[in-house]
Amino acid sequence: MKKGERRKSELTEKMVKYILANGIQSASLRNLAKAAGTSDRMLLHYFTDKEELLTVVLSTISKQLILMLDHTEIEQKTFSHMVRYLYQMMKDPEIKPYMKLWLELIAIASKKEDPYYRIAREIGNHFYGFYKETLKVEEGEEQEKMAALALVMVEGVALLESLDFDEHILSAIEGLEGVRR
Amino acid sequence: MKKGERRKSELTEKMVKYILANGIQSASLRNLAKAAGTSDRMLLHYFTDKEELLTVVLSTISKQLILMLDHTEIEQKTFSHMVRYLYQMMKDPEIKPYMKLWLELIAIASKKEDPYYRIAREIGNHFYGFYKETLKVEEGEEQEKMAALALVMVEGVALLESLDFDEHILSAIEGLEGVRR
DNA sequence: ACAAAAGTGTAGCGAGTGCTACATTATAAT
DNA sequence: ATTATAATGTAGCACTCGCTACACTTTTGT
Numbered sequence: 001m002k003k004g005e006r007r008k009s010e011l012t013e014k015m016v017k018y019i020l021a022n023g024i025q026s027a028s029l030r031n032l033a034k035a036a037g038t039s040d041r042m043l044l045h046y047f048t049d050k051e052e053l054l055t056v057v058l059s060t061i062s063k064q065l066i067l068m069l070d071h072t073e074i075e076q077k078t079f080s081h082m083v084r085y086l087y088q089m090m091k092d093p094e095i096k097p098y099m100k101l102w103l104e105l106i107a108i109a110s111k112k113e114d115p116y117y118r119i120a121r122e123i124g125n126h127f128y129g130f131y132k133e134t135l136k137v138e139e140g141e142e143q144e145k146m147a148a149l150a151l152v153m154v155e156g157v158a159l160l161e162s163l164d165f166d167e168h169i170l171s172a173i174e175g176l177e178g179v180r181r
Numbered sequence: 182m183k184k185g186e187r188r189k190s191e192l193t194e195k196m197v198k199y200i201l202a203n204g205i206q207s208a209s210l211r212n213l214a215k216a217a218g219t220s221d222r223m224l225l226h227y228f229t230d231k232e233e234l235l236t237v238v239l240s241t242i243s244k245q246l247i248l249m250l251d252h253t254e255i256e257q258k259t260f261s262h263m264v265r266y267l268y269q270m271m272k273d274p275e276i277k278p279y280m281k282l283w284l285e286l287i288a289i290a291s292k293k294e295d296p297y298y299r300i301a302r303e304i305g306n307h308f309y310g311f312y313k314e315t316l317k318v319e320e321g322e323e324q325e326k327m328a329a330l331a332l333v334m335v336e337g338v339a340l341l342e343s344l345d346f347d348e349h350i351l352s353a354i355e356g357l358e359g360v361r362r
Numbered sequence: 363a364c365a366a367a368a369g370t371g372t373a374g375c376g377a378g379t380g381c382t383a384c385a386t387t388a389t390a391a392t
Numbered sequence: 393a394t395t396a397t398a399a400t401g402t403a404g405c406a407c408t409c410g411c412t413a414c415a416c417t418t419t420t421g422t
Contacts, residue, residue: 007399023292029380040380042400050380100291107288110281110343111204117344124344145356151346152353156337162291163298163305165332172333175326188369210410221410223370231410 008046011036015057016064020097023104027054055115058105062119065098066126076136079146080177086154087169090161099158127151189227192217196238197245201278204285208235236296239286243300246279247307257317260327261358267335268350271342280339308332 018035019027029040029050036043047053077085090099102123109120131147131154153176157169199216200208210221210231217224228234258266271280283304290301312328312335334357338350 028378030378039401041382041402044381045399103284103291104288106340106343107285110284121344121346124341124346128349141359142356145352145359148349148352149356151349152334152337152341154337155340156333156335159287159336159340160305160333162287163302165302165305168309168329168332171326171329175323175330178321178323178326209408211408220371222372222412225411226369 011038011043011046012056012060015053016060019057020061020101023101024054024058024108025104029053051115055119058115058119061098061101062123065102065123068095068098069126069130074134076134078136078138079141079150080173082131082135082150083153083157083173083176087157087161087173090158100162103159103162124151127154192219192224192227193237193241196234197241200238201242201282204282205235205239205289206285210234232296236300239296239300242279242282243304246283246304249276249279250307250311255315257315259317259319260322260331261354263312263316263331264334264338264354264357268338268342268354271339281343284340284343305332308335 014036015027015032018032022031029043032053033040033043043053047056074085089095105116105120105123109116111117128147128151131150132143135143135146135150137143137146157172160169195217196208196213199213203212210224213234214221214224224234228237255266270276286297286301286304290297292298309328309332312331313324316324316327316331318324318327338353341350
């Protein structure tokens with residue numbers, strides 16, 4: 001890797017941390033530059049404009065999140081175990097910033113503007129793929145449908161967790177288990 | 182009602198429409214003023230500052246959404262009928278702006294700052310209350326738990342619908358019905 | 363009728379935004 | 393060693409933001 005590219009990814013790495021901690025909203029060039037220990041002038045030297053910069057940074061974050069999922073070497077889980085497990089996982093202080101950013105990305109992406117829309121769908125599809133691989137289906141269940149159901153449930157859990165609706169989440173999981181008894 | 186208050190709610194009404202159409206993100210005082218047919222100067226005459234203005238406007242929108250829910254004079258629905266029904270409902274062009282705004286509000290509220298956090302929780306609680314009243318439980322189901330489950334599912338559906346994941350949503354609903362057969 | 367209060371226009375401040383022009387220095391390629 | 397390329401600093405532009413100061417008119421209350 002050339003020296004310039006190395007510097008570029010150094011900067012990217014620090015900006016990733018800043019955006020995870022502070023959100024896209026407060027990611028001005030000057031804020032990002034301060035966090036990366038450089039100047040806005042230099043950011044625009046390495047990136048053509050802010051859009052390309054955010055594309056790179058958000059893609060990096062998305063890759064990290066996907067890697068974390070793939071490296072979650074958990075044994076196959078049944079449906080409700082999976083929901084419980086991911087609910088606990090998203091309360092982890094290391095994971096939480098990713099979930100907050102995920103929600104922010106959804107809100108922005110709902111205007112269908114790239115790169116946000118594209119990246120959000122990419123992440124969503126990886127979530128689905130993860131469920132399809134990791135879900136242990138029981139008799140009478142179909143893999144794809146249960147994976148889709150897990151996707152819906154976990155997204156709902158993530159949304160409600162951000163509003164501290166933990167009691168409702170737990171109650172919902174119990175309701176789910178009651179139904180499939 | 183005094184004349185001033187009447188004018189204030191006229192302005193509020195127009196700003197409600199603007200924010201439903203364009204989101205909180207682009208709701209600057211100047212944009213809002215233009216949409217309401219007045220000047221930013223006058224907005225700050227009727228409202229003490231932008232925060233109070235947004236509190237009033239967002240509360241109004243929240244009340245509208247809640248009223249729409251309450252006036253949905255539907256017969257009691259079983260769980261999966263409810264999910265299907267609300268999924269169709271949120272594709273209605275009249276409802277969709279509310280859902281987009283709901284997602285935007287969630288993203289902002291996740292920083293726990295008032296008035297956003299407070300309003301978002303208020304709306305969430307009304308959703309839950311709606312399910313608790315409208316869900317027809319079947320034997321072996323508990324009202325509260327099924328309402329919570331509906332809450333989680335519908336929020337998940339709303340999130341994924343904004344990313345156009347309609348196939349996964351439908352597949353999830355089928356999976357759900359398969360499970361409770 | 364007169365005073366108090368509410369309504370409205372114009373103009374601008376100070377801060378933040380993405381981005382650029384102009385300059386200089388450091389590094390790399392030949 | 394010379395030249396081309398990359399890296400960095402300083403300054404600032406044109407714009408938007410929330411908000412305010414000052415002035416003036418209109419309405420309202422007594």
